[in-house]
Amino acid sequence: MSTRVDIPAEKSAVAKVTAPLIGASAHGKGGYKKGLAIFDFVLRLGAITAALAATATMGTSGQTLPFFTQFFQFEAGYDDLPTFQFFVIAMAIVSGYLVLSLPFSIVAIIRPQAIGPRLLLIILDTVALTLNTAAAAAATAIVYLAHNGNASANWLGICQQFGDFCQSVSGAVVASFIAAVMLMFLIVISALALRKH
Amino acid sequence: MSTRVDIPAEKSAVAKVTAPLIGASAHGKGGYKKGLAIFDFVLRLGAITAALAATATMGTSGQTLPFFTQFFQFEAGYDDLPTFQFFVIAMAIVSGYLVLSLPFSIVAIIRPQAIGPRLLLIILDTVALTLNTAAAAAATAIVYLAHNGNASANWLGICQQFGDFCQSVSGAVVASFIAAVMLMFLIVISALALRKH
Numbered sequence: 001m002s003t004r005v006d007i008p009a010e011k012s013a014v015a016k017v018t019a020p021l022i023g024a025s026a027h028g029k030g031g032y033k034k035g036l037a038i039f040d041f042v043l044r045l046g047a048i049t050a051a052l053a054a055t056a057t058m059g060t061s062g063q064t065l066p067f068f069t070q071f072f073q074f075e076a077g078y079d080d081l082p083t084f085q086f087f088v089i090a091m092a093i094v095s096g097y098l099v100l101s102l103p104f105s106i107v108a109i110i111r112p113q114a115i116g117p118r119l120l121l122i123i124l125d126t127v128a129l130t131l132n133t134a135a136a137a138a139a140t141a142i143v144y145l146a147h148n149g150n151a152s153a154n155w156l157g158i159c160q161q162f163g164d165f166c167q168s169v170s171g172a173v174v175a176s177f178i179a180a181v182m183l184m185f186l187i188v189i190s191a192l193a194l195r196k197h
Numbered sequence: 198m199s200t201r202v203d204i205p206a207e208k209s210a211v212a213k214v215t216a217p218l219i220g221a222s223a224h225g226k227g228g229y230k231k232g233l234a235i236f237d238f239v240l241r242l243g244a245i246t247a248a249l250a251a252t253a254t255m256g257t258s259g260q261t262l263p264f265f266t267q268f269f270q271f272e273a274g275y276d277d278l279p280t281f282q283f284f285v286i287a288m289a290i291v292s293g294y295l296v297l298s299l300p301f302s303i304v305a306i307i308r309p310q311a312i313g314p315r316l317l318l319i320i321l322d323t324v325a326l327t328l329n330t331a332a333a334a335a336a337t338a339i340v341y342l343a344h345n346g347n348a349s350a351n352w353l354g355i356c357q358q359f360g361d362f363c364q365s366v367s368g369a370v371v372a373s374f375i376a377a378v379m380l381m382f383l384i385v386i387s388a389l390a391l392r393k394h
Binding site for chain 2: 076080081082083115118119122123126127129130133134135136137138139140141142144145146150152153154155156158180184187188190191192194195
């Protein structure tokens with residue numbers, strides 16, 4: 001038993017011509033998404049470097065002054081200020097997350113059309129960006145205070161005494177801001193890769 | 198001129214049954230995206246409220262103590278601390294952006310399948326989230342210092358003297374964190390709405 005369908009010849013010809021075009025278009029989109037995925041991977045490596053540098057610089061910062069009284073030796077370390085402790089913990093978490101996210105980034109390169117890894121990456125990247133920005137901003141507020149002090153609150157700057165400590169802490173803050181900017185670009189890349197066309 | 202195509206009857210019957218199903222499925226996806234867009238709009242209204250509350254609370258915070266010497270009156274205001282000034286400016290920018298983003302959110306409700314407004318919203322939301330988090334975290338670091346002081350840096354807490362000021366400032370920080378959490382959900386919603394299926 002069979003049904004007969006009549007198709008005009010012109011329509012059939014159109015179908016033959018457009019079919020390969022659609023195929024080529026889909027392939028071109030895949031290449032564009034693959035490029036985005038590779039850029040994502042490279043940017044992720046850069047963000048790991050910046051985040052690790054920030055963690056290490058802050059974690060090893062500390063300075064002991066070359067003079068001391070009988071009862072007290074003057075030293076400053078990141079663990080004297082709770083904000084800097086938070087900075088080290090938060091940036092360590094961000095670094096760890098970024099390293100663990102590399103396999104998902106590789107999956108996105110191999111399968112540019114897959115949505116799952118992309119969606120996971122954009123959501124976790126947003127969380128990491130928030131943590132990173134919070135650490136960087138809080139540390140910046142304290143570093144500014146350490147440099148300039150505040151006359152109204154009667155807080156004196158400590159960078160006159162602990163110049164080396166302040167310098168390494170400032171370096172760590174700059175590195176964490178670089179990591180934050182890279183994370184922002186990672187989110188934008190994921191958003192571009194998630195869209196339909 | 199015509200081409201003859203033979204279609205087995207069973208296949209034709211299957212095609213007839215599945216066609217309406219596919220149509221219903223496509224409609225369901227549109228409804229799902231429309232629901233996400235409406236949720237986006239409501240969440241955006243909540244974020245505006247929280248951000249405006251944070252801005253207003255911090256901007257009007259200030260306390261004058263009821264005693265004074267001949268030359269000096271004791272008062273504390275948000276403009277005494279640069280971090281709180283940054284907080285007010287940043288939260289005002291975030292509030293303004295959120296209000297301006299409402300039309301785009303409405304466009305996303307009317308046209309759930311449109312990609313342009315979604316992509317614009319997710320990128321600008323990311324920028325707003327970063328600004329909001331930076332303001333909240335920096336203010337938190339200073340508020341913590343105002344409450345507890347820091348023995349190592351020889352900074353004394355000022356909340357013993359300026360209790361009301363500290364309370365309104367803490368309230369503003371909490372409101373800004375609520376706005377930040379809402380912005381994070383907005384980004385996740387946009388990411389879900391951007392995906393293919």
